[in-house]
Amino acid sequence: MLFLLIGLHVVCATVVFLVGSRLGRWVWPIAATAPTAVVVWLLVNAGAMSDGGAVSQKSEWVPGLGLGLDLRVDAFSTLMLILVSGIGALIFAYAWHYFGNSPSSPRAAGLLTLFAASMVGIVIADNLLALYVFWELTSVTSYLLIGLDDTEAEARSAAQQAWLVTSLGGLAMLAGFVLLGQQAGTYTISEILTAPPSGTTTAVALMLILVGAFTKSAQYPFHSWLPTAMVAPTPISAYLHSAAMVKAGVYLVARLAPAFAVVGPWRPVVVTVGLVTMIAGGLRALRPFDLKQLLAFGTISQLGFLMVLFGIGQPAATAAGCALLLAHGLFKAALFMVVGIVDHKAGTRDIRELPDLGRGWGPTKAVALLSAASMAGVPLLAGFISKEQAYGALVDRSGFDRLVLVGIVIGSMLTVAYSLRFVAALVLPDLVSPELTDRPPARRTPTFWFASTGVLLATGSVVLGVAPRVWSGMVDAAAHALDPGAHAHLVLWHGLTTPLVLSVITLGVGAALFVLRRPVASAQARLTFPVSGLQGYDAVLRSTLGFAGRLTRIVQSGSLPIYAAVIFSAVVIAPMVAMVTGRWWPGWPMLIGTPAHLPIAVVLVVGAVAATLIGRRFAAAILLGVVGYAMGMLFVLQGAPDLALTQFAVETLSVVVFLLVLRVLPDRFELRSTTIRRPLRIVISAAVGVFVVLMAIASSGARTEPSVSGEMAEQALPRGGGRNIVNVILVDIRGMDTLGEISVLVTAGIGVVAIARVGRRRPADPVHPRRRRRTEDVGAP
Template sequence: MLSALLAMHLAAGAVALGLGSKLGHRAFAVAALAPVATVGFALSQASDVLSGSPVMTSSPWVPTLGLTLDLRLDAFALLMVALVSGVGTVVFGYAWHYFAGSRRAGRAAGLLVLFSGAMLGVVLADNVLALYGFWELTSITSFLLIGLDDRDGGSRGAAMHALLVTGAGALAMLGGLVILGHEAGTFRLSEILASPPSGTAVSAAVVLVLIGAFAKSAQYPFHSWLPGAMVAPTPISAYLHSAAMVKAGVYLIARLAPAFASVPVWRPLVVTVGLVTMIAGGLRALRPWDLKQLLAFGTISQLGFMTVLVGIGLPEATVAGCALLVAHALFKATLFMVVGIVDHGLHTRDIRSVPRLGAAWRPTQLTGLVAAASMAAVPPMAGFVAKESAYGALVQGSPGQRLVLGAIVAGSVLTVAYSARIAAALVRPDLLVPAGQNLSGDDGPPVGAVRTDHAPGIGFLAFPAVLAVLTLGIGLVSAPWSRLVDGAARSLDERAHAHLVVWHGFTPALALSVLTLAGGVGLFVARGRVARVQRRFAVGFTGTDGYDAVVRGVLAGAARVTSIVQSGSLPVYLLVIVTTLVVAPTVALVSGGWPGTAALTATPAEIPVAGLLVGAGVAATLSKRRFGAALLLGLTGYAMALLFVVLGAPDLALTQVACETLSVVVFLLVLRMLPERFEHSTPAVRVVPRLVLSVAVGLFCVGLTVAAAGSRTANPVSDEMVDRARPDGHGNNVVNVVLVDIRGMDTLGEVTVLVTAGIGVAALARAGRRPPPRRPWTAGHPDGLPRAGRRRRTESVPDVDGVSS
């Protein structure tokens, strides 16, 4: 059934893309069928899965390479499916209204459901190679979604930015997954986690996998692609950057943390990157005027927070991380959709341009305020429950854990401050820009006046309102949410236990929550001073600048390497190829030991024939005349034919003689057009290396042949051909039986190629002899031009305007 769900997403995407031009925005109804069915299946299996009975399916793909489509729905996967498909269903409904009248609606619907299926594959995959395949599919589909407006250069650039950063991280991750699978002796994820390998190779593999996860979840320094991706339409941002794509890296870290947190490099790397991302993203979120940019940097900060919680390897922190995964998906998707409604109705996202909205906008404002309050961890929202759980997980820990807690509190203060910015932008945007001054933004001048009378319809607002009600409801009635989070955390770490409620009493965690809210409000009140401090200590080099510098460096380096390697000299190319061909296998043979020995000759009669062959070859290289060199080269072929006769293969000898005779004739016909002697003499300093290399190639071929013959472990298949030629092929000539019967299809293919080439050559030869066609109006004129049109031919010279005349 799990495979059927993935196939359903593929089918829905194909229908939406194929019929998108006819369906328009109704394509989202077709596309939504797949996530709706997935939610229904997840609900039907929830009781068993949360009780510890995962749903598993396995389909062979390339078993010899360890490639099988193993899918596993355990409690943590169930939580992720609820986010991917549950929030996805709401976003599809929202997109129905958002894309009404858009010519890109069908394409957006098809790509969005294909992305949903790829993301579903990531969270269900139980084979690390299959996981990588789905991982890359999410990168490709997100590239197409971010660049949905393919006529806009900014959209194309942002899409390429996201693809390059996440794709490069994925390549590193692939190397790490392959190493893990090799060290564990299996590529099945559940088996790797049940019995994790250890050693230096595993440490290297862990670093590589974490690089891929960091790039996918926009962790510093791989974060720059996420703000640029805000050029995508708001429904795409609401889905990819709240509940789906950016959660893939956090998901993978959460999966691996219980098994690999004891690896020495794991905790320092994960915690450091997560904390830096949380604080740096929070600081950057205090600056933009564009609401989507503000949400983008807020998302980066929250992803850093989640990375720390799920990656630190503590069971209590794992519970908090799972809770925050759910809470973040709800409030961030809501905020993105509310910003989309504002943009859709007022045609601006610039805080400086948003007026104080009238009474018709009150439901929209209320929806956004609930989501912003949850992001700021205001009780009794789901965000508060998750954050207090995180505080409680670390407050009683070791000194190092309390240091981490202090950094989290600092990042959470910033979260409250930028949440207040969003709330003020929806209710009193004039508070953020007193007297029209730009205090903390850096996104350019404000746009012109906007209308305030275009309030959203109830259908448009209903979808973000549903998520806002959920973020409030699960905070107040937390039992179902607590059970889901408890099951998910236990499937990751058996020691975990969730007890999510709004009120735990007067605890140190509650005191930290109050301190966080007070600090964030104070930071918002002092936003003018904070903005001036930020401007004073602002770093001119941004993440996007770093990305651009890396891309320019790679292109410049590639051009330099290409100019060196691709010099345009065919002898140099041949020298490199032949040297590599000789050196690499020779090193392997010498270092691995000589595999065996074999006789150099079968009969003594081969020795003089071989001497004739070698002598003719050496004489050909020393000849000063072209005709003599061609004849000596032909003599080597005739000596090879004589060798075939000595070895008892007269038919091969006849074929060799025929081919060699034809080659010599062609050589002589061509050489008639060239000087009699070789006119250019090559200096000895250049001849000696070539001579050494040529001798090395010859000795290498001899040695490799002898080594291959001496290391044979079974009888050659040619013996069986000889034995079966007469009874099965009904022929006395083994060669004929091989060509016609044993490898008859190969022979047919070769003959077809030769006949096709012959037909092509004949057609070209006939075309070359055919006179050019004459038109009736050019008849009688030698140059094919009518007399009135004949003129003196001159080269076309452009005039001062650049037009040829």
């Protein structure tokens, strides 16, 4: 059934791509079928996960590599699937109003559905390598989603940046997965967490895995891709950056932390990166005038908060992380929807240009107020419950954990400040941007149905805040699935406790920061960083491309003899070193099979030597043909007439091609070879020839397993329907290989024809460097 859930997403996406152009906005109900089905499945199977159980399904994919499509859903996976599919279904409904009958609607719906399938795969994968496959699929689909408007250079640049950062992190993560799997002796995640390995190799593997998690969840210093990704349409931002993609790294850390938090540098690295991200992102969220940029940096800050709670690897913090994970998905998705409504109806999301959002904007403002209040941690809302749980997890501890608590409180104060800034921008924009003294009323107002999905999410924050028992059991089960010692007890009133006092102080100081926003802004303006996140990305990209260019100029000299010498030298040296330093072949096969082989071998050798010594190109081509025909005769003697015919045909065609080319070349070979170059060519050529012979002998005598050729001969007639073994191998047993080789030859032939027919090219138009809009909303540290 788990495979069907992923497959249903693919089917829905395929239908949307095929018939979406004729359906207009109605593609969104079709696309929403898949995430809705996941939610229904969760409701039906909730009992199996609530008591510590799990639903699993296994299928071998590549057993030799330990790669299996092992899927597993436990209580924590259920919590994540509620975000990915539950909130995802609401975002699909929101997109129905946002995109309308736009020409991009089918493409957006199909890609979002494929992205949802990838995220579901990440959440339920129980194999490290399978998880990596789904991980990279999210990178590919997010690249296409961020660059949905591929006519805009800014969208293409942002998509490229997101893909490069997350994919490079994914490569590091893959290396970590391989090391961890080898150390554990299995790639099954549940088995690794049950008996986690230790040691230096494990520590290295975990650091590599963390690089992948940090890049995906936009942690400092890999955060710059997320603000630039705000060029995507708002439904895409709401899904990718509140409920799905950016949570993937947090999910991975949450899975691994209970087992590996005590290993080496895990805890200090994760906590330090998370705190820096939380505080730096909060500071940066106080500056943008673009509402979407404000939410982007706020998201970065909240992701740092989640990374700290899960990464510290303590049961109480894990439970708090599970609570915040759900609360954040509710309020952040709703806030993104509000920004989309404002941008869609008011024509701008710049605070300095916002019109007066008066009559007709009540539901939208209510959603903004409730969701921002939940983000700030105001009592009676889900955000308050989760934040108080986080304070309570660290307040009674000492040493390092106390420092972590101080950092979280500072970050939460900044969260209050930018939450107030967001609400004020919609309700009283003059408080944030007094430059525009006369704000005309908005020309269009949103319908209630446009804001209805945001209303549902904001209502969820209220219900979970007022009645925490509603979700206490689900959070407790999720935390227990991660760490058997973790338990969540969510209540509205714990009494007059230290966490409550810290919550009040957080709200008070955060409000003061908003009241003192001008002095704070002046202080931030004076506090400059030598390199911003975007500038760092650009510098790394330019350096990489520059190094690649310099390296290409060195190794791509344009000389075919040098290329051939380098290739053949590598072919000889690398295996010979392995053969000399390792074990030699165990035995030698017979060099001569029958007396008839000897004269043909003599012809072959004489022809090859003569081809290297003769000075005329035409004669050398003919001698090469003689060598090929001699090889074909060896095939005849070995009982492979079809193979011999193929060899004869190839040699005949090769000689014809040689002769056609030789018409435009000098009659004789060049004699410009120096006293050093000619002997060097002879040495390399002789070494390649000797090496090929020795490798053939060594390979035939070093077999450790029975040859498959006997089985091929036995199965050629009953399964392949042919008496010619060679034909059966090429057409049936290795049919796909043959098709690939044919495709390569056809492609090469097309290339040769194109090169032969190309005329003199006109001077190319100058390529202008990429122009990227750099505003104060994007170029941030």
